[in-house]
Amino acid sequence: MNSSWRAEILAIFRKEWRTEVRSLSGLLTALLFSVVTVYAISFAALNTKLQGTVIAGMLWVALLFSAASSLTRTFLAEEENGTADLLRLVARPHAVFWGKALFNIVQCVVTSSLLSILYLGFTSAPVPIPWLFGVSLITGCLSLAGAVTLCGAIAAQATNRSMLAAAISVPLLLPLVALGVSGMRVSLGDGSLSSGGFASVIGLIGYAVATLATGPYIYAAVWKT
Amino acid sequence: MPEGDPRHTIGLCALDQSVYSQLTVEEHLELTADLRGCPARIDELLKKIDLAYARDVVAGHLSTGMRARLKIAMAIQADPAALLLDEPGAGLDEDGRNLVARITSEQSERGCVIVATNDPAERRLANLELELAS
Amino acid sequence: MKTILKALFALVMGVATVWSFKVPDIAYFQAPGFARIFLWHFPCPMLFTFLVITSAWFSIRVFFNPAGLKPETDAIARAEWDLRSVACMELSYLFALLTMATGILFSKVQWGDWWSWDPRQTSFLMVLLIYAAYFAVRLGYSDPSKRTAFSAAYSLLALLPALFLEFIFPYLPPIKLMSLHPTGSILQGKIKGEYAYCMILILILFVIMSIYLYKIRVRTGLIELELENNDAKLDAGRDSAPTGVVRPVSLSE
Numbered sequence: 001m002n003s004s005w006r007a008e009i010l011a012i013f014r015k016e017w018r019t020e021v022r023s024l025s026g027l028l029t030a031l032l033f034s035v036v037t038v039y040a041i042s043f044a045a046l047n048t049k050l051q052g053t054v055i056a057g058m059l060w061v062a063l064l065f066s067a068a069s070s071l072t073r074t075f076l077a078e079e080e081n082g083t084a085d086l087l088r089l090v091a092r093p094h095a096v097f098w099g100k101a102l103f104n105i106v107q108c109v110v111t112s113s114l115l116s117i118l119y120l121g122f123t124s125a126p127v128p129i130p131w132l133f134g135v136s137l138i139t140g141c142l143s144l145a146g147a148v149t150l151c152g153a154i155a156a157q158a159t160n161r162s163m164l165a166a167a168i169s170v171p172l173l174l175p176l177v178a179l180g181v182s183g184m185r186v187s188l189g190d191g192s193l194s195s196g197g198f199a200s201v202i203g204l205i206g207y208a209v210a211t212l213a214t215g216p217y218i219y220a221a222v223w224k225t
Numbered sequence: 226m227p228e229g230d231p232r233h234t235i236g237l238c239a240l241d242q243s244v245y246s247q248l249t250v251e252e253h254l255e256l257t258a259d260l261r262g263c264p265a266r267i268d269e270l271l272k273k274i275d276l277a278y279a280r281d282v283v284a285g286h287l288s289t290g291m292r293a294r295l296k297i298a299m300a301i302q303a304d305p306a307a308l309l310l311d312e313p314g315a316g317l318d319e320d321g322r323n324l325v326a327r328i329t330s331e332q333s334e335r336g337c338v339i340v341a342t343n344d345p346a347e348r349r350l351a352n353l354e355l356e357l358a359s
Numbered sequence: 360m361k362t363i364l365k366a367l368f369a370l371v372m373g374v375a376t377v378w379s380f381k382v383p384d385i386a387y388f389q390a391p392g393f394a395r396i397f398l399w400h401f402p403c404p405m406l407f408t409f410l411v412i413t414s415a416w417f418s419i420r421v422f423f424n425p426a427g428l429k430p431e432t433d434a435i436a437r438a439e440w441d442l443r444s445v446a447c448m449e450l451s452y453l454f455a456l457l458t459m460a461t462g463i464l465f466s467k468v469q470w471g472d473w474w475s476w477d478p479r480q481t482s483f484l485m486v487l488l489i490y491a492a493y494f495a496v497r498l499g500y501s502d503p504s505k506r507t508a509f510s511a512a513y514s515l516l517a518l519l520p521a522l523f524l525e526f527i528f529p530y531l532p533p534i535k536l537m538s539l540h541p542t543g544s545i546l547q548g549k550i551k552g553e554y555a556y557c558m559i560l561i562l563i564l565f566v567i568m569s570i571y572l573y574k575i576r577v578r579t580g581l582i583e584l585e586l587e588n589n590d591a592k593l594d595a596g597r598d599s600a601p602t603g604v605v606r607p608v609s610l611s612e
Contacts, residue, residue: 004262011259022247082243090232091260154509158499167495171488175520210519218512221422225508
């Protein structure tokens with residue numbers, strides 16, 4: 001990557017970071033959503049000891065809806081605030097996509113880490129293979145961020161943009177949830193590494209690579225629309 | 226249309242163009258410079274648009290006129306061959322309108338300026354006029 | 360001539376329907392006597408897949424027109440590619456719904472439940488949801504050019520996960536072990552003889568029907584586009600301002 005691309009991507013990332021840190025609206029909303037969701041699903045389990053698969057499933061549902069509601073904001077906010085035209089004047093589409101995707105990855109890692117810690121705390125679930133849990137979470141965040149960033153870009157100019165962004169990102173993330181659950185359940189003691197642990201991580205990495213590789217090109221095609 | 230990358234060759238300042246309310250004046254100019262790949266020239270531009278005193282003020286706290294000046298600075302940052310101004314005097318006081326006149330005069334020596342306006346006073350900025358009849 | 364062909368098609372479809380009830384059972388299925396829905400189920404996902412890939416191809420054409428077209432011609436070309444993409448997508452969704460419906464019937468008869476959470480069933484439902492979102496994208500944009508661009512983008516975005524769910528996920532070893540869905544029935548020669556011939560005939564008939572429906576849909580859409588363009592030209596003629604006047608401005612102090 002030459003220095004020009006790096007500077008452009010970092011400029012977008014820095015812009016997103018500064019905007020988020022100074023307004024805290026997106027991050028606080030995502031964190032509040034995460035905390036409330038964790039409490040709700042832990043409460044729904046009524047102190048029952050749950051199997052690894054159920055814990056992983058509920059955690060991933062929470063991650064899915066948290067990502068669909070908060071990560072799409074990077075593009076939606078540009079259109080809502082009328083700043084998208086400024087970006088179109090001065091930026092290149094690939095740099096915009098990568099900068100926002102990078103920010104979403106960071107945001108997703110932060111909120112999902114908090115969500116996981118809270119959830120495992122509430123459910124007192126043991127984690128026999130912690131490295132697999134961490135790897136599933138990180139690769140899952142990469143995939144979530146890539147797909148949801150692009151969904152936000154597609155929905156940004158619609159009349160019902162917030163709802164549309166959630167409506168199109170959730171179905172696309174369902175295969176990701178399936179992969180994430182099958183990896184995470186192994187880390188929570190349900191199943192073995194050879195029966196699904198490694199394959200899931202590879203699947204998650206593949207999904208992340210596919211969305212992050214094709215995302216900039218699809219975004220560039222609709223850039224000037 | 227001028228040849229080359231439009232990010233460098235065309236500068237646009239539009240009435241309905243928004244700025245990032247959470248970023249300061251300086252950060253706006255840094256952002257546009259990094260994205261265009263051109264020198265930021267922050268001190269020079271802030272002096273030109275007379276916003277040096279508001280360097281560290283976030284755009285959300287700027288007045289309409291100050292925001293208009295910021296948009297002009299971002300438009301001329303890369304020394305574009307063509308400068309497009311949409312109602313440049315809107316929201317500006319007399320000093321601001323004089324600034325616009327200075328900028329258009331400098332720009333016309335370097336390239337061209339296209340001004341879209343309903344304000345009869347801004348006709349003096351041009352040497353050719355295209356009147357769109359209603 | 361067209362009437363004769365249509366009548367012939369209806370006749371052959373009737374023959375295929377009767378034949379599908381008459382073919383001897385195949386022992387391969389758990390409940391062979393009730394597995395005939397397979398003959399109507401089998402062509403549906405194949406056509407669905409072919410049509411979504413074709414729709415994605417037309418979506419690529421939306422973005423990559425030949426260079427040098429005038430803006431109006433470019434807009435019309437994009438609208439036509441979009442129309443073809445939508446026609447394929449609508450037809451593909453019809454076949455997807457038929458796949459799901461016939462699959463549910465098969466599931467009830469063979470496995471005892473309308474919905475067995477079989478991995479194949481579940482993954483295909485995900486595909487249905489992914490492509491339902493395509494129509495949500497189209498409804499979300501009232502501006503035709505934005506609708507064209509963003510729905511084409513979504514069509515391309517959705518293709519990868521859809522193909523993964525159809526062709527990779529069901530064949531993963533742990534999934535294959537868990538799934539009750541028959542696999543490799545044709546390639547391993549488990550479907551043969553009269554059963555296979557009936558299945559191929561129904562597939563051919565479905566292909567012919569798809570082509571016919573696609574052509575009608577595209578023809579209707581092109582007429583609608585032409586009417587819209589004519590309306591736009593009439594409106595432009597009514598409301599257009601006279602051309603501007605260019606005159607040098609006199610310099611004043």
